[in-house]
Amino acid sequence: MTGVTAATPFSVRMTVRNYELDTLGHVNQAVYHSYGEVARTSLFDASGCQFDKLMNMRLGAVLLQSTINYRRELRANDEFDASADVRFGTGKSFHIDTVLTKVDGTVSAEITCVLGLMDLDARRLVTDPRARFADAGADIALLTGRRA
DSSP states (O other): OOOOBTTBOEEEEEEOOGGGBOTTSBBOHHHHHHHHHHHHHHHHHHTTOOHHHHHHTTEEEEEEEEEEEEOSOOBTTOEEEEEEEEEEOSSSEEEEEEEEEETTSOEEEEEEEEEEEEETTTTEEOSOHHHHHHHTTOOHHHHTTOOO
16 A cells, blocks of 8 residues: 555555456456556555455445546556546445556546445345444445545
């Protein structure tokens, strides 16, 4: 994890691996989704969210939508930071924004995901996912970038 302050979102440093490239020599579009997943799961881990506790609560995060805005290509051995910032609203879904930024400050991609927290028995999204994540041990201030 890179330095986290009230002004900067959570991020994790990654490096592009050769096998992630397409025939044009830049990162395959599907790999961007994997980078976003790494950032999201790293953020939840850093927040103290205990996924085994979520499972014991019979809850699981589900991805409902993922949109990528490609800005600048990533190529082999490029180092970049993948940020993650959660936005809870009043409904059953929530958003996680991820920005992939090369170490020189160039934004490579912006990923916006809509997720929900599913009751694994009822197979329905729960109301107030923020409270359920807090019940599972997540530091909501870290998740939402509202750090002191």
